[in-house]
Amino acid sequence: MRYEDTAERDGFRFKLWRGERMAMLGFDVDAPEDDFVGFALEVRSPGSDRFVELRNRMAFEYATGAGADVTGDRQFPTSEAPIQKFRWVHFPWMPQDGEYRYRATKMHMPRDGELVRGTRIELGIDLSHETHEGFLDVGFTRNFASSQAYREQFGNNAGIIPRDAKDGLDFAKLDLKNDRGESVYDWLGFEAKALIYDFLDKAAEDKNVTIDALAYDLNEPGVVERLERLGSRLRIVIDDSSSRDDDGEPNGHDLPDSCESRSAGRFEASGAQVRRTHFHNLQHHKVFVQRGKDGAPEKVLCGSTNFTFRGLYIQSNNVLVFTSQEVATLFGTMFDAAFGDPRGFRGTDFAKTWHVAATAGKPTIKLCFSPHSDTDLSLNPIAAAIDQATSSALYSVAFLSQMRSGPTLAAFERLMDRPIFSCGTVDRRGGLELVKPDGSVGLVDFRFLGSKAPEPFRSEWSGGKGRNVHHKFVVTDFNLPTAKVFTGSSNFSPSGENKNGDHLIMIEDRGVAIAYAIEAMRVFDHLQFRNRMDTAFGPDGKRLATAKAPRSLALRKPTAISGKASWFERFYEAGTQIERDRKLFSR
Numbered sequence: 083m084r085y086e087d088t089a090e091r092d093g094f095r096f097k098l099w100r101g102e103r104m105a106m107l108g109f110d111v112d113a114p115e116d117d118f119v120g121f122a123l124e125v126r127s128p129g130s131d132r133f134v135e136l137r138n139r140m141a142f143e144y145a146t147g148a149g150a151d152v153t154g155d156r157q158f159p160t161s162e163a164p165i166q167k168f169r170w171v172h173f174p175w176m177p178q179d180g181e182y183r184y185r186a187t188k189m190h191m192p193r194d195g196e197l198v199r200g201t202r203i204e205l206g207i208d209l210s211h212e213t214h215e216g217f218l219d220v221g222f223t224r225n226f227a228s229s230q231a232y233r234e235q236f237g238n239n240a241g242i243i244p245r246d247a248k249d250g251l252d253f254a255k256l257d258l259k260n261d262r263g264e265s266v267y268d269w270l271g272f273e274a275k276a277l278i279y280d281f282l283d284k285a286a287e288d289k290n291v292t293i294d295a296l297a298y299d300l301n302e303p304g305v306v307e308r309l310e311r312l313g314s315r316l317r318i319v320i321d322d323s324s325s326r327d328d329d330g331e332p333n334g335h336d337l338p339d340s341c342e343s344r345s346a347g348r349f350e351a352s353g354a355q356v357r358r359t360h361f362h363n364l365q366h367h368k369v370f371v372q373r374g375k376d377g378a379p380e381k382v383l384c385g386s387t388n389f390t391f392r393g394l395y396i397q398s399n400n401v402l403v404f405t406s407q408e409v410a411t412l413f414g415t416m417f418d419a420a421f422g423d424p425r426g427f428r429g430t431d432f433a434k435t436w437h438v439a440a441t442a443g444k445p446t447i448k449l450c451f452s453p454h455s456d457t458d459l460s461l462n463p464i465a466a467a468i469d470q471a472t473s474s475a476l477y478s479v480a481f482l483s484q485m486r487s488g489p490t491l492a493a494f495e496r497l498m499d500r501p502i503f504s505c506g507t508v509d510r511r512g513g514l515e516l517v518k519p520d521g522s523v524g525l526v527d528f529r530f531l532g533s534k535a536p537e538p539f540r541s542e543w544s545g546g547k548g549r550n551v552h553h554k555f556v557v558t559d560f561n562l563p564t565a566k567v568f569t570g571s572s573n574f575s576p577s578g579e580n581k582n583g584d585h586l587i588m589i590e591d592r593g594v595a596i597a598y599a600i601e602a603m604r605v606f607d608h609l610q611f612r613n614r615m616d617t618a619f620g621p622d623g624k625r626l627a628t629a630k631a632p633r634s635l636a637l638r639k640p641t642a643i644s645g646k647a648s649w650f651e652r653f654y655e656a657g658t659q660i661e662r663d664r665k666l667f668s669r
Contacts, residue, residue: 083100087206095109096108096205099667102220104171104209106171106172107170107184107186118189119637120189122189136170138163161187169667175262178209180209187202218404223271227270228542228550229608239543251344274401278389278401282308296318299392318354319356321364322335384401386401387401396548398478408441412439433453445594448589449585450585453579457576461490461574462489468490478601479555479573485575488574490575501657504518505524506525506606507609509549522658528549560596570584
């Protein structure tokens with residue numbers, strides 16, 4: 083499969099990057115003309131005979147003013163309201179396997195109100211769902227419960243998840259669909275939900291296979307029902323750690339009425355073999371291992387996604403499905419050790435080394451399983467990859483703000499000062515540095531457009547109580563042959579590697595790296611705008627005099643017409659993060 087395509091004409095460069103059910107469009111212009119006002123974008127879906135124009139949320143001007151005309155919806159055709167950015171992530175409606183064709187056209191405004199088409203380039207990219215056919219499928223959740231898109235399609239409905247996680251198994255899902263007939267749960271769960279449900283459905287249908295599962299949080303009824311359906315063909319390890327809520331009341335997985343304990347009881351009643359453990363702190367894997375008729379592992383699902391309402395429908399998360407005996411065998415060995423003697427796992431030789439799964443013609447996969455005493459074993463390669471990156475380092479690490487030491491934290495702190503393109507997301511900032519030396523934002527955390535958002539933006543649902551960013555991945559040099567991805571269930575912290583049952587995956591493959599890089603930028607862009615709104619406006623929605631406020635809710639006209647700086651000037655400031663951004667995704 084081709085993971086990128088590019089073309090150049092008359093100093094205009096256009097590049098496509100293949101993402102997971104999405105595409106990144108990158109643009110560059112060697113010498114922007116004074117009247118250049120952005121890009122018009124069109125897409126033709128597989129099997130279609132016509133191009134459809136993509137739309138913008140903003141325009142140059144409004145009949146009754148931005149306060150009335152800007153609703154947050156994508157309502158302005160980009161031929162009339164061009165995209166004034168040098169990259170764009172496109173989510174196809176109801177994604178299909180096959181090639182998507184994109185046309186990008188430079189737009190000019192020689193006179194006020196007059197738009198003229200300039201150079202056009204057309205490219206295609208295959209967005210078929212499998213990342214590496216017959217070997218690896220990566221999927222992401224949408225993470226859009228707090229977004230204008232969710233408000234537009236599902237009316238900010240806050241009733242799609244239970245108020246309390248412990249009520250998950252008894253919660254009746256809403257029959258809520260968008261105007262395309264797509265369930266809110268399919269839309270939010272996106273490809274990650276599809277992979278999890280499909281994995282279990284196929285296992286249930288094939289009476290010759292068995293499933294070995296490891297779960298941390300477990301309250302999504304569809305997942306629990308599918309596991310229960312396996313009966314005696316299921317072995318499962320479920321976390322039983324204890325914890326307390328903000329009021330000091332016990333709310334751990336070890337409680338008899340927790341969803342984890344209740345699920346364990348249901349599985350045992352169906353004939354499954356169940357083991358409860360927390361290793362030395364948490365059983366933090368989220369894994370299904372499929373074994374064939376002969377008992378040999380043949381397929382595995384893993385990643386960061388908990389089998390819960392929040393994990394699938396609220397948080398940013400990723401799932402990987404390997405159809406590989408080599409990879410599955412390593413997870414199978416880990417499961418056997420965890421099921422047999424979880425407390426003794428840390429002292430095994432298996433936990434003290436990286437393991438290599440090599441499949442002819444496919445990317446080499448390296449795996450490290452915790453807990454282990456030597457935490458540098460797993461964390462030093464991540465830090466080395468960040469330090470050695472020469473082009474870019476992109477990341478989304480949920481609990482980075484909770485780290486107090488260790489190789490990865492030190493590498494992230496050094497990265498903020500390095501002259502390469504880098505950015506990342508965390509769930510909560512804590513004491514982390516947010517701004518790079520050139521003044522650009524290098525790190526953002528979760529915010530939502532609630533009471534602080536000024537009109538015309540409508541309030542967004544917060545997504546309920548709990549974390550919203552839950553990814554654990556780092557991708558370095560995605561555009562180079564040296565591209566690397568680190569992902570899995572590991573939080574990249576010394577304490578977690580020493581005490582938790584976790585898996586860490588290292589993939590050296592450009593196609594996989596591109597997919598994670600696009601996801602990193604998608605989540606970063608989504609949250610950066612909300613961070614800017616949150617810090618620029620007070621509780622009443624009025625702009626703070628001391629804050630650097632977001633740009634006006636209107637597109638920029640040429641300097642000769644507006645008397646203001648052109649929209650693109652800041653992208654050409656030498657040595658800045660935003661200049662690196664422009665070049666990185668267009669070459």
